[in-house]
Amino acid sequence: MNTTTNPTPTPTPTPRIAIIGAGPGGLTCARILQRHGITATVHDGETGPDARNQGGTLDLHEDNGQIALREAGLLEEFFRRSRPEGQESRQLAPAGTLLFHHTPEEGESFKPEIDRGQLRDLLLDSLQPGTVHWGHTLHSVDGPAAGPRRLHFTDGTTTEADLVIGADGAWSKVRAAISPATPRYTGVSFLEAWFDDVENRHPDISDLVGQGSAAAADGDRALFAQRSSGDHIRVYAIQRVPADWITAQGLTAEDTDGIRAYLLDQYRDWSPRLRRLITDNDGPYVDRPIHALPVPHTWAHNPTITLLGDAAHLMPPLGVGVNLAMLDACELALAIAHHETVDDAIHAYEKTMLPRSHDMQRLLDNGAEHLLSTELPDFATQGGN
Template identity: 50%
Template structure:
């Protein structure tokens, strides 16, 4: 396939799209990546990720980046704690010792993205390329139209453009729907020195406190930062119903404190001691299963194919495995279409299984007996 140099464009420079580009380049296959951001530093990349052996780690090995990853990873970040609404620790899984690659080592999303970006040939990523539409030209080719007026004619467009993918529209009418759970994100800076009690409660990895359709998730990031998600099963427009202006930090704080009446003051500190303000993040997922009829010249990976709740722990891991699998199929396939068909035959059932698990995970966590369900799950898996 490399001899015929198919024109391959990946839309979206997230972990899945970048892994795909990296593995393609390792096989000598040209590729371009188009991203709507103005640069790699245009926005915060989010929290931390645990790289699973059967997915994210496999993708990093396929990309030839495993050793570089280990230099950046935080194995201590695998610590998992569960607390009740009274702040009492119900479960505490000790992480592997620092310096080991056992289990599922953590890495900040921003550091992972930089690792992948730095591995690509210069000029691979075209920044400020917001896709407005993909125009079928026949025979599997498409003309990509970008907001700045640029166009690109390609033999394969790979939708790696996230939950609200524009590429997906070529294959499916499905759109993500609200899961019934909203996170309000906040954060603590220099937590060990400025918020020592909360830092001790959070531990070195992730602490969850769950009860009665509500909960806290405190996630240790690099640089002393703790990212906090205040979660609740509620209406998508909860803030409007309560007359809360999301731009008014005091109003959001007061609304959250009212919603969490009866919770331990130790846990409520994750709301009141914020250094970053509050960001409303309703959680969405595609219908399960999300499938499509094979269409020459286009395919999907990552959230574009299977956005699901974060309670699967699989989102970025699956996206990276998708990217590696697609690239390896393209390198091995006798034709572009044969390669994409082979990739999709693996992707679709795998995605459906993971999405089912994610739906069960969020429903179990944000349930009347969320702590009991989470404790049973952690006890089985640690």
């Protein structure tokens, strides 16, 4: 009598996943993967979570960023930490007159604000200990396309991974392994100014900005001010200038008085109250030239590398960047959890992510110019008060 023995199926090996970048996108991806029992390691070049100020405030939208937080099991905690009052917005004329004022209604939660640092802490605290490897600045990625991939860090260490996720922002080192594209200067630059203890030290500016943001533009230049928690306000002087405009003016980034004099001349026709947004700041200015990737940005499918957020689709800062990064991270993590192989997961993820990012890239192409526009926002005619 013949008997047939069915061989024991070989279990699919758990992929080694390396996420490069501990920003909102990378951390969201790691969190959702862990909720599905999948281990991932996040590598970040900063020396630790408190190595630098994480920047200003973010509005997380109901139709993307909040979806990711729900999948991460963090939405309720986000609402506890967020500032719904930050949805207030004001549009002013350069003369200082109020053109439009939106005050959020009670319970409005479409895009509440949260400080970037607070969002990062929320995500970091949700991860298993040791998930993030600090002080790991990626130098390059090599190895066969089919894997495993080898990651080379600037401290001389290396590690292998079956999937490398580039969540490392505008100047992504992971992107270089699958795409020759590099960000291009848009022709528009931000100059950031900080205001601290505004209720006591800058009450007039506090009153001007309100609980959310205030903006003004004349077609060639603009000012955008935004409140964050802890009684802080950040202001951005937005100009159409060469990328090296500070040097071209014979100035240095540390020459606060010289830059201030230049700005006062550029904004000489604006109201004295608005000009205080560029003259009363606490500390030096920070130069932030705005870059964007070519439109559309795509790459040939690779079975062991993919990108999310700014690494995949860097666009002008018009309120969508972090939201798309977190939605990308969510969809990629779920694809990995629900597909048999990494290759299948990347196919499924990019099938949705790339068309969506291409549509948004086209919509925001030359969007930096819109930051200088005198037109009111679309919702200004839809019942704002």
